[in-house]
Amino acid sequence: MNGDGAARITLRAAIGSFIFHGESTPALSCVEIEAAPGRLTAVLGGSGSGKSTLGRLLAAWLAGGRDGVLRGTLHLDAGGDPEDGSLVFSGTDDDPRIDPAAWADHVGYVPQDALAMLSGVRGTVEEELAFGLENRGAERAEMVRIVAETARRTGLTGLLERDPATLSGGELRRLAVGCAIIDDPGVLILDEPLASLDAAGARTVMELISDLLDRGVAVVVLSQQVDQLTRLASHWLVLKDGGVMAAGRPGQLLGGDLLAGSGVVVGGAQGPRPVPATSAPTAAAPALELDGVSFGFESSGPRSSRLLQNVDFSVVPGEVVAVTGPNGAGKSTLLRLFNGLLRPLDGEVRVGGVGIAGVPTGIVAERLGLLFQHPHDQLFERTAQREVLFGLDRLFGVDAPMKAAAALASVGLDGAEDVHPHELPGSGQRLLALATVLAREPAVLALDEPTVALDAHGFERLTAAVSAAAGRGAAVVIVTHDLAFAQAHAHRTMELKDGVLVGC
Amino acid sequence: MTPRFHPLTLLAAAAAVLAITTAASSWPVSLMVAAGAVALAAATGSARRVLLAGGAILAPFWLSLLVIHGLFYPEGRTVLLGFGPARVTAEGIGFALDMGLRTSAFVLVTMLFSFSVRVPELVAALNSRRLPPQFGYVLASTLMLAPIIAARLQKVRQAQESRGLVVEKGLRSRLNAIRLQMVPLVLGLVHDAGTRAQALDARGFRRPGPRSSYREVSDSMGQRGFRFCALLLAAAAVVLRIMASYPGGQS
Amino acid sequence: MSQPSLTLPTPGQQAGRRRRLLELLGAAAITATFVFLVLTQPADIAGGLGSVSALVALGGFLLGAVLLIVAVLPTLPTSTVVLMPVALVLNIVLGQLMGTSGLPFYFDAIGTVLIAVLAGPAAGAATGALSSIVWSFINPTVLPFAAGAALIGFLAGTAARYGLFRRFYLAPVAGFVTGIVAGVVSAPIAAFVFGGTSGAGTGAIVSAFRAMGDTLLAAITKQALISDPMDKAIVFAIAAMLVYALPRRTTFQFPFVRRFNVLAGKAPAQRGA
Incomplete structure (x- = not known):
């Protein structure tokens, strides 16, 4: 173990069908996949296409019987007898029960949310890495050696003493990969390994993956985006609604129009589609104004150390403004100042010409709808419809159901009224959260990184909803790190850098 | 900083002190143990936290005890003050003090333990x-x-x-x-x-068989001996108390 | 490298029997302690009550709770074990808030009941006991109530098993009954270990009964019979509300929920509001 190369293992799976308990339609049907040593395979698909379910089944994170009804075969081939290691599932109680730990010795899996990979009970990176070894009862000297070796391969050597909770996104992703490869599995499955990483973070993860491929590991990447990583794959499998839509070499699939209906975002290939709302409106009273606003989390510090310094900003009805800037520049802080979640140290914030000093956020929200990144934090009802309807009767009286239906339709969720919000796919949850804000028809709409984790369908609906809101006269502020999106869809783009907001 | 003790040494010490205090069940012992816990906390630099956390628990508890036993203690004979149905009796006050001190010792010793033990080491x-x-x-x-x-x-x-x-x-x-x-x-x-x-x-959380630990927890013969003695002492105190209560008939 | 088995063996008989034995021993320790305390309760508390009673109450109930934990924990699936810390934090935070509010309620079992409904009586009992033990790191006075907390989890799981959580109005009824039992079991601890109660609100009620001439144990038991059933009825109702707010894919992960059809057959959304 942990020698020069991992054991060369081929994983073949033929999933006849997989149905989660309590559901009637299969999450996956008729999917076949093979992961071969030293080869990169990409599973592409939109939100809700079943790619994460496939990844979890391959890695035995989802088990037939416990989590749902599985029909099909899983086959691990370590070069020996081809019959050896073949598991057949027929959806009955006599099916084999995979030992997740033994399976993980051969097939590693890293979930999209890297934090979920961590045990959460270890105070340092090295102890977190050693968790799997401790559970095997490994000797301490051996543990130290393996932890050091894995840290070297994942570039974590300098971080071993750190608390995992303090790591950045890219570091966390590498730690999660480190936890998965501590036992040197021959197959590694990565769910959206580049999602929400900035350029530097993405580069380190890319390097790690190519190192693994060189060692002969079979790597499977699940992604809803055609990006630098998935373009390297030797084989693509495109999923839609739990079934295979297309399969083949990337060149073949990219050439035709095959990916169009899949919901896969093709990076860089989308033509700019400017906001339909003609030109930027001009002569009107600003819907939102920031006047000489400064902010820092320590009010006593010197002025130069403040996160935001003397920011002037205004947006008029019908206008779409994008704010970009690197990670940690204070974009989210700026948004929180808009509706009073944070209060400026100096200067004034005015919504519709009226200062919001002393006005509770919940009241400001009647005129300024602010949408955060994580829909999980906002949704609390049992169905999508009740979610959008919540509190609307106080604003619109008997018109409330109509407004709710219109808002759901505007994000393409008509037809999903009775679905539990948490059972919508990731893209759908974000759109539902957007609908709850749209339904209230605020004068100002502020969105925090709205494009992250959206598939191509969600992307279209987002842009349509934004232009519709601008069309009816709402001012829209979008905070995003996606410069291309900002330039394509906003009337104006501003950059937040070193505490100052500049137009560009 | 004092040398680090093995977490089980701390646990054994706390458990033994608590068992002995409960077995002794006399307010001078309780008072001494409570004061000892505070003094030890002061020596290790956690007095403030122990007192704050302990106080937050003990203040409502004392209040409740004094209301219950200070005012209403039907078994009391020596009436110090009486108004209507409420009678302040010497026995009631004594009982409240007895119970309050015993619980104070219990709370303070445990708080001292939880503030001095390092949870990862204990685990x-x-x-x-x-x-x-x-x-x-x-x-x-x-x-x-x-x-x-x-x-x-x-x-x-x-x-x-x-x-x-x-x-x-x-x-x-x-x-x-x-x-x-x-x-x-x-x-x-x-x-x-x-x-x-x-x-x-x-990651093998449910693997059968023994576990090992990446974190090294220092232990010594001396500490092992101490743990053994502490538990022996606690057991002796409990046995003595039970023997004293039953054959003699005095509860 | 030899190829170890990739599948799980069927669980061994012997290990199961040993755990069963530990479970029974734990339950026996709790029952015996309770019986001992009630039978030997001193008629006159003035004569230095409680040293033996306190030792027996502490030792017996704690031993029972620990035996239950050791017996039950290894049998639980990881999905239940991982939920326990969440339940414990809910218990502790809400319990701590209620304790300082002055109301004669506890609210420290919502997480326990949640686990019991999702994962069954054994898991509920272990959660209750663990909750007291972990909470005692912050508030040691709850440690002796570990057995009572385990009982609440056990009863909540039993109620769920027999379908009392299928109708929303039955959950508080089950809570009320659980509260009666839990109150009676916990009262000797409050009386013999602490000589009273730890909250100002509950203390006032005890005083009232003492003023009428009740013995301490009787007064505390009556107070518990006033506070606990109400408290547990509310707690069960809140837990039911939370369980029904969970998506089906989540609740159906739990074999206990599927096997005993714990929750109403249809999704709550279709029942109308």
């Missing part, structure tokens, strides 16, 4: 003693989860306020606000727990 020690690994996991995870949950509740609140949910005054509105915040909080946590369970399984 490592428990795991290598072949206690179910789930026990150590639940203990450590609960104590590490609290700040995460607090941060998450804050995020839920902000997201909902930004969505336009206003918490008004009045019981109904407040209860509703609790529901609105509890549901996403619990849903999110349960969802995360599901993924984490699969991750733990894949």
Whole structure:
């Protein structure tokens, strides 16, 4: 173990069908996949296409019987007898029960949310890495050696003493990969390994993956985006609604129009589609104004150390403004100042010409709808419809159901009224959260990184909803790190850098 | 800083002191133990935290005891003050003092223990003693989860306020606000727990057989001997008390 | 490298029997302690009550709770174990808040009941006991109530098993009954270990009964019979509300929920509001 190369293992799976308990339609049907040593395979698909379910089944994170009804075969081939290691599932109680730990010795899996990979009970990176070894009862000297070796391969050597909770996104992703490869599995499955990483973070993860491929590991990447990583794959499998839509070499699939209906975002290939709302409106009273606003989390510090310094900003009805800037520049802080979640140290914030000093956020929200990144934090009802309807009767009286239906339709969720919000796919949850804000028809709409984790369908609906809101006269502020999106869809783009907001 | 003790040494010491205090059941002993705990806390630099945390627990407790026994103690004979149905009796006050001091000793010793033990070391020690690994996991995870949950509740609140949910005054509105915040909080946590369970399984959490520990917890012959003696002493105190109560007939 | 088995063996009989034995021993320790305390309760508390009673109450109930934990924990699936810390934090935070509010309620079992409904009586009992033990790191006075907390989890799981959580109005009824039992079991601890109660609100009620001439144990038991059933009825209702707010894919992960059809067959959304 942990020698020069991992054991060369081929994983073949033929999933006849997989149905989660309590559901009637299969999450996956008729999917076949093979992961071969030293080869990169990409599973592409939109939100809700079943790619994460496939990844979890391959890695035995989802088990037939416990989590749902599985029909099909899983086959691990370590070069020996081809019959050896073949598991057949027929959806009955006599099916084999995979030992997740033994399976993980051969097939590693890293979930999209890297934090979920961590045990959460270890105070340092090295102890977190050693968790799997401790559970095997490994000797301490051996543990130290393996932890050091894995840290070297994942570039974590300098971080071993750190608390995992303090790591950045890219570091966390590498730690999660480190936890998965501590036992040197021959197959590694990565769910959206580049999602929400900035350029530097993405580069380190890319390097790690190519190192693994060189060692002969079979790597499977699940992604809803055609990006630098998935373009390297030797084989693509495109999923839609739990079934295979297309399969083949990337060149073949990219050439035709095959990916169009899949919901896969093709990076860089989308033509700019400017906001339909003609030109930027001009002569009107600003819907939102920031006047000489400064902010820092320590009010006593010197002025130069403040996160935001003397920011002037205004947006008029019908206008779409994008704010970009690197990670940690204070974009989210700026948004929180808009509706009073944070209060400026100096200067004034005015919504519709009226200062919001002393006005509770919940009241400001009647005129300024602010949408955060994580829909999980906002949704609390049992169905999508009740979610959008919540509190609307106080604003619109008997018109409330109509407004709710219109808002759901505007994000393409008509037809999903009775679905539990948490059972919508990731893209759908974000759109539902957007609908709850749209339904209230605020004068100002502020969105925090709205494009992250959206598939191509969600992307279209987002842009349509934004232009519709601008069309009816709402001012829209979008905070995003996606410069291309900002330039394509906003009337104006501003950059937040070193505490100052500049137009560009 | 004093040399680090093995977490089980601390645990054995605390348990023995508590057993002996309870067995002795006399207020001078309780007072001495409570004072000793505070003095030890002062020596290790955690007096402030021990007193604050202990005080928060003990203040309402003392209040409750004094109300119950100070004012109403039907068994009391020596009446010091009487107004209506309430009678302040010497026996009642004595009983309240007795119980209050015993509980104070109990609380202060335990607080001293929880502020001096390092939870990761305790978990490592428990795991290598072949206690179910789930026990150590639940203990450590609960104590590490609290700040995460607090941060998450804050995020839920902000997201909902930004969505336009206003918490008004009045019981109904407040209860509703609790529901609105509890549901996403619990849903999110349960969802995360599901993924984490699969991750733990894949990392061998349910593997049978012994565990090892990456974290080294220093132990010594002396400490092992101390633990043995402490538990022996505690057992002796309990046995003595039971023997003294029964044959003699004096409870 | 030899190929170890990739599948799980069927669980061994012997290990199961040993755990069963530990479970029974734990339950026996709790029952015996309770019986001992009630039978030997001193008629006159003035004569230095409680040293033996306190030792027996502490030792017996704690031993029972620990045996239950050791017996049950290894049998639980990881998805339940991972939920326990969440339940414990809920218990502790809400319990701590209630304890300082001055109301004669506890609210420290919502997480326990949640687990019991999702994962069954054994898991509920272990959660209750663990909750007291972990909470005692912050508030040691709850440690002796571990057995009572385990009982609440056990009863909540039993109620769920027999379908009392299928109708929303039955959950508080089950809570009320659980509260009666839990109150009676916990009262001797409050009386013999602490000589009273730890909250100002509950203390006032005890005083009232003492003023009428009740013995301490009787007064505390009556106070518990006033506070506990109400408290548990509310707690069960809140837990039911939370369980029904969970998506089906989540609740159906739990074999206990599927096997005993714990929750109403249809999604709550279709029942109308």
